Amino acid sequence: MNIVNLDCERRGEPSLAAIAVLKSTGLPSWGYHDDPERIAKDQRRLYKHWDKVG
Incomplete structure (x- = not known):
């Protein structure tokens, strides 16, 4: 999850963790x-974030 969390952070998205x-x-x-x-x-x-996106 660390790589995924770093990617989310870079994109300004909430953590999937x-x-x-x-x-x-x-x-x-x-x-x-x-x-x-x-x-x-x-x-x-x-x-809420992903509901807006998708």
Whole structure:
């Protein structure tokens, strides 16, 4: 995900890591934020961004 995140950052896009979740938990993998509210906020931002694009 690091390469993908760097590419998103360069393009001014939200990180895709918010939706790259573990099947067992439905949450992003280790290394991402532990705060459920922040995860939900990042996911909403991502969906809103891509809804506009596509």
